[in-house]
Amino acid sequence: MYVAVKGGEAAIRNAHKLLADRRRGDRSVPALTLEQITGQLALAVDRVMAEGSLYDCGLAALAVKQARGDMIEAIFLLRAYRTTLPRFGYTRPIETAAMLVERRVSATYKDLPGGQLLGPTFDYTHRLLDPELAGDSDPATPETRERESEAMPRVSDILAHEGLIEEDGSLPENREPGDITREAPEFPMDRDLRLQALSRGDEGFLLALGYSTQRGFGRNHPFAGEIRIGEVDVEIDVPELDFPLTLGRIRVTECQMVNQFKGSMKVPPQFTRGYGLVFGQSERKAMAMALCDRALRASELGEDITAPAQDEEFVISHADNVQATGFVEHLKLPHYVDFQAELGLVRQMRREYEERRQADAEKPQRREAAE
Amino acid sequence: MVSRQERQATLERRREAMAVMAAAPGETLMQLWSSAALPEEAETLRGPETGLVTVRGRMGGGGAAFNFGEATVTRATVKLATGEVGHAYMLGREKTKAKVAALVDALRQKPEFETLIEEKILAPLRDKLAEGDAERRSETAATRVDFFTMVRGED
Numbered sequence: 176m177y178v179a180v181k182g183g184e185a186a187i188r189n190a191h192k193l194l195a196d197r198r199r200g201d202r203s204v205p206a207l208t209l210e211q212i213t214g215q216l217a218l219a220v221d222r223v224m225a226e227g228s229l230y231d232c233g234l235a236a237l238a239v240k241q242a243r244g245d246m247i248e249a250i251f252l253l254r255a256y257r258t259t260l261p262r263f264g265y266t267r268p269i270e271t272a273a274m275l276v277e278r279r280v281s282a283t284y285k286d287l288p289g290g291q292l293l294g295p296t297f298d299y300t301h302r303l304l305d306p307e308l309a310g311d312s313d314p315a316t317p318e319t320r321e322r323e324s325e326a327m328p329r330v331s332d333i334l335a336h337e338g339l340i341e342e343d344g345s346l347p348e349n350r351e352p353g354d355i356t357r358e359a360p361e362f363p364m365d366r367d368l369r370l371q372a373l374s375r376g377d378e379g380f381l382l383a384l385g386y387s388t389q390r391g392f393g394r395n396h397p398f399a400g401e402i403r404i405g406e407v408d409v410e411i412d413v414p415e416l417d418f419p420l421t422l423g424r425i426r427v428t429e430c431q432m433v434n435q436f437k438g439s440m441k442v443p444p445q446f447t448r449g450y451g452l453v454f455g456q457s458e459r460k461a462m463a464m465a466l467c468d469r470a471l472r473a474s475e476l477g478e479d480i481t482a483p484a485q486d487e488e489f490v491i492s493h494a495d496n497v498q499a500t501g502f503v504e505h506l507k508l509p510h511y512v513d514f515q516a517e518l519g520l521v522r523q524m525r526r527e528y529e530e531r532r533q534a535d536a537e538k539p540q541r542r543e544a545a546e
Numbered sequence: 547m548v549s550r551q552e553r554q555a556t557l558e559r560r561r562e563a564m565a566v567m568a569a570a571p572g573e574t575l576m577q578l579w580s581s582a583a584l585p586e587e588a589e590t591l592r593g594p595e596t597g598l599v600t601v602r603g604r605m606g607g608g609g610a611a612f613n614f615g616e617a618t619v620t621r622a623t624v625k626l627a628t629g630e631v632g633h634a635y636m637l638g639r640e641k642t643k644a645k646v647a648a649l650v651d652a653l654r655q656k657p658e659f660e661t662l663i664e665e666k667i668l669a670p671l672r673d674k675l676a677e678g679d680a681e682r683r684s685e686t687a688a689t690r691v692d693f694f695t696m697v698r699g700e701d
Contacts, residue, residue: 225615228615228616229618230615231618234618257616260596260598262600262616263621269604271604271607278686278689291690291691292687320687322684343607343609344610352611353613371612374615375615408565422599423569448606450605450606452603454615
């Protein structure tokens with residue numbers, strides 16, 4: 176039974192006013208601009224775009240600001256916004272081999288064509304807090320080096336010659352890629368849908384699952400074959416023009432995980448692969464995604480499913496942090512009537528329990544009396 | 547008669563021009579547009595309007611396609627009094643930029659404007675984009691690892 180309860184409007188209004196004030200903080204300090212957020216908190220913006228599954232730096236920066244830096248709240252705002260927009264279509268698949276590379280490393284080949292390019296990385300920093308950054312620091316302009324631009328083939332293509340590594344991954348010809356934003360999830364799920372879900376999945380959740388595979392829960396012997404970050408063209412075919420249009424460029428992070436594989440009844444010994452592709456500069460997420468993608472291919476490769484990271488329904492159903500936060504956080508909303516009903520039930524059960532105990536306690540006495 | 551090859555070349559030039567405008571910063575395009583002082587009269591057939599496209603990737607980089615996220619896109623279509631129709635599609639939400647790009651696409655179909663647009667708008671945009679890319683490449687190149695091997699012992 177639902178019981179309508181009125182009241183709380185004034186409290187809600189005032190709470191939101193208070194939120195706006197606290198979000199603004201000290202009025203004597205200048206307010207953050209969106210340019211400052213996209214420019215100086217760029218990786219926060221990237222994470223919101225990746226998990227909000229919407230590429231738009233300005234909107235993601237606004238979401239970060241509105242959410243007071245609460246990432247999941249910002250992701251939620253972006254997801255809510257995307258539902259208000261019409262859909263113009265699906266792009267052609269991006270060509271990561273043709274990327275304008277800003278970082279590219281391989282842990283499997285030292286001297287690979289195109290080289291190891293560290294780019295703007297946290298790697299090899301000492302993780303010591305820098306007091307200079309507390310002020311208005313003015314770093315030196317970056318070094319430059321002129322060099323003939325070289326082709327940068329994907330590492331997977333280099334190994335492919337020997338036939339010791341599996342191919343990129345295929346689906347039946349002419350199969351239209353599935354879309355989790357349009358269809359309800361069904362298990363078992365094909366790899367295209369899993370990749371879409373993982374790409375927008377929560378970084379922390381995928382990181383923990385990826386870590387669990389390294390610690391022995393579904394171990395699959397990974398190497399970071401290649402990680403590349405940079406900009407790719409986005410192209411689309413539209414009915415009004417008979418050539419593909421270039422819409423501009425987006426930054427993505429791609430991870431090719433290469434996994435040693437001793438073979439199974441289905442597949443001979445070789446290197447298998449996991450794939451990660453994420454909006455923005457998000458190396459940790461792309462690596463975690465690739466580990467999870469590989470783990471979730473267990474049944475395709477004839478492996479035993481023994482660990483959480485290999486359980487497709489478990490991983491995919493819990494990877495989305497907007498769904499997760501919705502269900503967890505709804506617990507704090509009024510459940511007064513539900514709770515009253517439960518309270519009545521628990522009281523009754525307790526009464527029955529006490530009565531049973533009383534009855535049991537009286538039984539031996541009666542027996543004694545009979546003796 | 548226009549040969550197939552010529553028609554193909556015209557299409558390719560148009561495709562490239564639209565790509566350059568889409569990639570350009572809105573501000574730069576607007577500045578070049580105003581200084582080119584081209585006629586602005588046109589009927590708006592569609593938009594400018596903002597919507598979404600679903601971006602696709604490929605498994606393993608080169609395998610089967612999958613949908614991996616969405617991006618905002620703004621589009622516009624205009625028609626000149628003389629009948630030329632111009633289109634624009636670009637990432638982002640800049641409506642004025644899309645409108646101007648559609649106008650430029652329509653105007654450059656007229657022989658009298660093609661060279662002017664090439665010189666005053668497209669060439670400077672192309673240069674700016676190339677300059678930005680070259681800078682990015684050389685900054686990245688400076689972080690390239692040059693491995694060297696330490697020789698141990700005597701030989």
